[in-house]
Amino acid sequence: MSTPVxxxxxxxxxxxxxxxxxxxxxxxxxxxAPRNLNYWWTFGSMAMIMLVAQIVTGVLLxxxxxxxxxxxxxxxxxxxxDVEWGWLLRYAHANGASMFFVVVYVHIFRALYYGSxxxxxxxxxxxxxxxxxLMMATAFLGYVLPWGQMSFWGATVITNLFSAIPWIGGDLVxxxxxxxxxxxxxxxxxxxxxYLLPFVMCGxxxxxxxxxxxxxxNNPLGIDIKxxxxxxxxxxxxxxxxxxxxxxxxFVLFVFVFYLPNTLGExxxxxxxxxxxxxxxxxxxxxxxxxxxxxxxxxxxxxxxIAMAAAILILFVLPWLDTSKVRSARFRPIYKQLFWVFLxxxxxxxxxxxxxxxxxxxxxxxxCTIYYFAHFILIMPLLGxxxxxxxxxxxxxxxxxxxxxxxxxxxxx
Amino acid sequence: MLKYVIxxxxxxxxxxxxxxxxxxxxxxxxPPNIDWHQEGxxxxxxxxxxxxxxxVFQEVCASCHSxxxxxxxxxxxxGFSPEEVKLIAAEYEVEDGPDDEGEMFMRSxxxxxxxxxxxxxxxxxxxxxGGAMPPDLSxxxxxxxxxxxxxxxxxxxxxxxxxxxxxxxxxxxYNDYYPGHQIAMPQPIYEESVEYIDGTEAxxxxxxxxxxxxxxxxxxxxxxxxxxxxLKVLIFLAIFAALAFVIYKRTWKxxxxxxxxx
Ligand code: HEM
Numbered sequence: 215m216s217t218p219v220x221x222x223x224x225x226x227x228x229x230x231x232x233x234x235x236x237x238x239x240x241x242x243x244x245x246x247a248p249r250n251l252n253y254w255w256t257f258g259s260m261a262m263i264m265l266v267a268q269i270v271t272g273v274l275l276x277x278x279x280x281x282x283x284x285x286x287x288x289x290x291x292x293x294x295x296d297v298e299w300g301w302l303l304r305y306a307h308a309n310g311a312s313m314f315f316v317v318v319y320v321h322i323f324r325a326l327y328y329g330s331x332x333x334x335x336x337x338x339x340x341x342x343x344x345x346x347x348l349m350m351a352t353a354f355l356g357y358v359l360p361w362g363q364m365s366f367w368g369a370t371v372i373t374n375l376f377s378a379i380p381w382i383g384g385d386l387v388x389x390x391x392x393x394x395x396x397x398x399x400x401x402x403x404x405x406x407x408x409y410l411l412p413f414v415m416c417g418x419x420x421x422x423x424x425x426x427x428x429x430x431x432n433n434p435l436g437i438d439i440k441x442x443x444x445x446x447x448x449x450x451x452x453x454x455x456x457x458x459x460x461x462x463x464x465f466v467l468f469v470f471v472f473y474l475p476n477t478l479g480e481x482x483x484x485x486x487x488x489x490x491x492x493x494x495x496x497x498x499x500x501x502x503x504x505x506x507x508x509x510x511x512x513x514x515x516x517x518x519x520i521a522m523a524a525a526i527l528i529l530f531v532l533p534w535l536d537t538s539k540v541r542s543a544r545f546r547p548i549y550k551q552l553f554w555v556f557l558x559x560x561x562x563x564x565x566x567x568x569x570x571x572x573x574x575x576x577x578x579x580x581x582c583t584i585y586y587f588a589h590f591i592l593i594m595p596l597l598g599x600x601x602x603x604x605x606x607x608x609x610x611x612x613x614x615x616x617x618x619x620x621x622x623x624x625x626x627x
Numbered sequence: 628m629l630k631y632v633i634x635x636x637x638x639x640x641x642x643x644x645x646x647x648x649x650x651x652x653x654x655x656x657x658p659p660n661i662d663w664h665q666e667g668x669x670x671x672x673x674x675x676x677x678x679x680x681x682x683v684f685q686e687v688c689a690s691c692h693s694x695x696x697x698x699x700x701x702x703x704x705x706g707f708s709p710e711e712v713k714l715i716a717a718e719y720e721v722e723d724g725p726d727d728e729g730e731m732f733m734r735s736x737x738x739x740x741x742x743x744x745x746x747x748x749x750x751x752x753x754x755x756x757g758g759a760m761p762p763d764l765s766x767x768x769x770x771x772x773x774x775x776x777x778x779x780x781x782x783x784x785x786x787x788x789x790x791x792x793x794x795x796x797x798x799x800x801y802n803d804y805y806p807g808h809q810i811a812m813p814q815p816i817y818e819e820s821v822e823y824i825d826g827t828e829a830x831x832x833x834x835x836x837x838x839x840x841x842x843x844x845x846x847x848x849x850x851x852x853x854x855x856x857x858l859k860v861l862i863f864l865a866i867f868a869a870l871a872f873v874i875y876k877r878t879w880k881x882x883x884x885x886x887x888x889x
Contacts, residue, residue: 301853
């Protein structure tokens with residue numbers, strides 16, 4: 215059953231030449247989504263809302279922002295004080311970056327819990343990781359733009375990591391900077407790239423969704439769609455649900471924008487960048503903290519950089535490290551628990567990343583780093599082999615029928 | 628799943644609690660928490676305090692510190708009348724030019740001018756302050772972690788004598804709350820440093836509180852507009868979310884009905 219294209223003359227004229235309407239209907243209305251999707255499946259559309267919100271606020275900010283070391287900090291304050299609704303644009307953009315990471319991290323852990331990265335969704339999963347990498351790059355570049363103390367010193371610390379690369383490291387860093395330190399050429403190229411990458415992300419989102427719509431969504435049971443009875447049309451079912459959760463997300467975002475606008479930021483970034491004075495603690499934004507902790511857990515600089523990169527890159531091979539035939543953690547009693555241990559490990563790493571690298575913190579950081587990699591390299595391959603999984607339901611539709619039967623007869627078990 | 632979520636958060640909290648306890652000792656004293664007028668969802672600036680605080684800034688701090696992001700016209704926002712702002716501006720001279728002969732010249736300031744800095748450049752500021760740089764104060768309450776609480780604690784935290792055994796360098800002063808306790812700024816505020824126009828008694832605490840509130844305003848002048856707008860936006864979104872929830876639930880009911888028909 216497919217929804218017809220409206221009979222309107224203009225629509226038909228365009229449709230004949232370029233079938234945008236039937237395309238939009240096929241992907242935005244008729245797309246068959248599994249019937250049993252839960253709230254965790256609404257975070258993808260929230261991430262899309264955030265990407266659009268960042269682009270809209272970012273384009274408007276760029277109209278008043280000046281990418282020059284002598285003017286960047288002042289131009290951001292000019293936005294905050296003199297531009298009509300400028301304070302709202304800037305707080306929405308700065309806190310929007312955090313909201314974006316929150317929903318994307320939930321989105322990723324959802325995939326980990328329900329095994330959405332497994333066959334036949336590996337390429338879909340790769341595009342997702344590339345989106346994460348692009349997003350991290352964009353957020354890092356953007357954080358440099360207001361040219362506060364943390365902007366400058368964060369940029370210095372992170373770009374310096376490239377100097378750990380043998381042979382070419384030193385030259386590479388000079389090339390990245392466009393000079394012999396983080397300076398005006400650096401700020402200019404960072405602005406250019408910060409403007410560019412979100413549009414690359416848009417293209418990547420397109421590929422991500424293309425792969426999704428080709429092999430269809432995973433679902434909480436982790437079993438394949440077997441008949442049309444297992445599905446529902448994307449609109450109105452997913453659209454109404456996404457509208458609701460999207461609004462709740464905006465509510466949370468605006469609580470921060472209007473009432474806690476600087477809580478997630480670093481206070482010293484309201485001090486203008488000063489290359490002669492290093493701040494007491496250099497810490498990245500919260501969304502980088504787990505990776506920062508891994509970086510600092512390795513005593514060797516190059517080793518730290520490799521570990522940090524590997525922490526994300528290992529996700530690319532996760533579909534093959536995980537040897538279990540069963541996707542969803544619902545039917546994997548041990549993985550179900552280890553999933554939460556892994557999540558806790560990431561949270562603790564995040565907290566270690568915010569602490570000074572000394573004493574107990576180093577020890578905890580190292581243990582958690584080792585566990586992080588052990589989860590992928592040891593636990594996932596072995597678990598798939600030895601874990602006794604629970605029997606899978608016959609179909610999505612059958613499991614829904616069983617459930618409603620149970621609730622009618624009163625839950626006997 | 629709920630069981631897991633709960634035990635997850637419980638164990639995380641436990642780890643944080645234990646290590647924070649282990650490491651809490653040894654830090655500089657935390658500035659006492661003060662209930663500022665501008666705090667909270669409905670918090671607004673205490674306009675009378677801002678006017679008094681401006682007077683403290685103008686008569687005490689301005690001789691060493693700049694206030695680069697504030698123009699005289701901004702004083703309209705804290706309750707000065709246009710005439711008063713003109714008079715305040717006229718007390719200051721700013722450089723303008725070049726004129727038709729190509730010369731720079733001095734003229735009295737206008738409301739559109741920015742607050743003139745006490746020193747021509749950073750070097751001059753350092754030279755006049757024994758090598759230390761008095762920072763610009765426009766954003767000072769936002770650039771410190773404890774914000775207004777820190778500023779107030781700093782201004783009231785001076786001691787005449789450093790504690791027994793503390794080596795104080797030449798030209799430095801002892802302060803309870805400054806990191807490392809040695810600060811190059813001499814105690815700026817004393818009893819009666821300023822004679823308030825509105826007759827308020829000028830204790831050290833009063834003067835410090837007022838100037839702190841003034842500097843909280845210079846850092847975040849849109850605070851009141853922000854909170855007012857926020858309330859409207861959040862009420863709108865709450866209603867919209869409730870409606871969206873109803874629509875979502877009603878739509879999904881259709882799916883359930885289909886099941887029972889089969
Ligand atoms: C993936 C989407 C994006 C993310 C995650 C992101 C993130 C950020 C972050 C974290 C900041 C620093 C905010 C602060 O502390 O002040 C920033 C600043 C900025 N961004 Fe973006 N951004 C995104 C998209 C864009 C786009 C598409 C544009 C322009 C078309 C843009 C323009 C700007 C400008 C002009 C600033 C400097 C002003 C300021 O600091 O508030 N951003 N961005």
